[in-house]
Amino acid sequence: MNSESFDTKAVGPRIRMMMPLLTPLEAKVVDTVFAMRDFSDETSLKQIADDAGVSEAMVVKITKKLGFSGYRDFRTAVSQYNRQPTAEMHQELSVEDTSREIVQKVFRTSINALEETLSILDMVAFDKAADLIHSAKHRDFYGVGGSAQIARDVSHKFLRIGVRASVFDDVHMMLMSAALLTEGDIAIGFSHSGNTTAIIEALQLAKRNGAQTIAVTNYNSSALAQAADVVLCSTAQGSPLMGENAAARIAQLNILDAVFMAVAQRDYESAERNLDRTMSAVKSKRKDRLS
Template sequence: MNTESFDMKAVGPRIRMMMPLLTPLEAKVVDTVFGLRDFNDDTSLKKIAAEAGVSEAMVVKITKKLGFAGYRDFRAAVSQYNSQPTSEMHQELSEDDTSQEIVQKVFRTSIHALEETLAILDMAAFDRAADLIHAGGQRDFYGVGGSAQIARDVSHKFLRIGVRANVFDDSHMMLMSASLLKEGDLAVGFSHSGNTTAVIEAIQLARRNGASTIAITNYGGSALAQAADVVLCSTAQGSPLMGENAAARIAQLNILDAIFVAVAQRDYRAAERNLKQTMSAVSSKRKDRLP
């Protein structure tokens, strides 16, 4: 991993995105490192191996698997990452927290996710995704659970500017939709883990039929990411109570808000015209003034 070429805030997110590629024992070693509050440039390889209950050789092997030249390179990058101002923003919730502390921690976790997602955002992928959505003939969005809600949110935004998209949250409907897509069409898969079978299978089928595919996920090394032409990654640290999904949802919605603006920009006059029409169509349903 060439840590000189990107924002140091991206070190933690890039390591987290590769966690699904690690074995449980390898992941335990990484968790051990990030669990040490005093981890710094002086933390020895021997200490990490002892804390994790593995050999020093295995620790080195894991750092190389994560893309670093070795333990020293890994240690320097993680130490710099830990020294970033945003690194202290993520704090675990506890049963003794006051309401004020709960609000502070939840907000800071979301801000942390936004900062780190911005640091890792692939701008080439962002531009390509905007181009594909703008040019797509048929646009079908796939997601289940909370990811389906994100898909519906962005579909609603696009409809406001005349960009139509269908949302499917049923595995059979996803496959039926994907079977009808062809070259020039677009399928977008939403999955936090990137391991949702129904979404992966639909994206794979759509791609086999010639459609372009986009993955919205928290893990760049996931099965969904590997199945898609374009990958847009969010990143968020997990916590026992909130998990990763809550903060990752905020980050994904912000990515998609930016995509929405970029798509509108590609034909600004049409977007402006359609926005006026759709707003006018629902204006009678608003009660802005009390009698």
């Protein structure tokens, strides 16, 4: 990534995805930069070093570790990213906020996550994921906590078009499932951090048994991403109160909604036929308003 070839919208997301590779001190320097509201093309290397309490040489080293040619290249990229309209959407919640301000900030954070996730979405990985899900014999989804809810939502969508998937949120059940997967099957691990041990171990076991694996995560450099054949990556800015998970969940649901559509497209007639059947099956359970 350099200032001549980067996608401006993707600068922030790509830097955030590299954060797991940084040491705590290196991450502190990056956080210092993004916390500066007046960071611009005029911000000196010395100012960053002084504010972060590190040497100028360390700042340069960190910018290179993030994929830039040096501090000036990093400064240009981040300055242009900060001038993007979506960058202004992200504002931290405050105890003084009115209800209207709370609603606006929450919505804008989600909109920002969607815009930035779209800017970094790997379309090759997207198509590969759709192909694998469509052609798989068995599809097992792994997730715990909030990630399990995403897995269930995705499984529900696929069932509507006749694409069956099983969801596991228990550590033992995940490993049992992974032990039975073989070639032609697929395992999908959902983890915002990409560091959830239970999901990583299940995906690794499934892969050793010949199954294809997909990771849905916020960090493409995470342990889960490294263990998967295909990575679908969301991105969201963190905040002390909201964290990253809330906005990232919205982004991940949208990625999987798009995957769902792509899978349906691969056999549209069958998807349409199964959708009619499943909708008819539950129609009697709906109390629709009579015309």
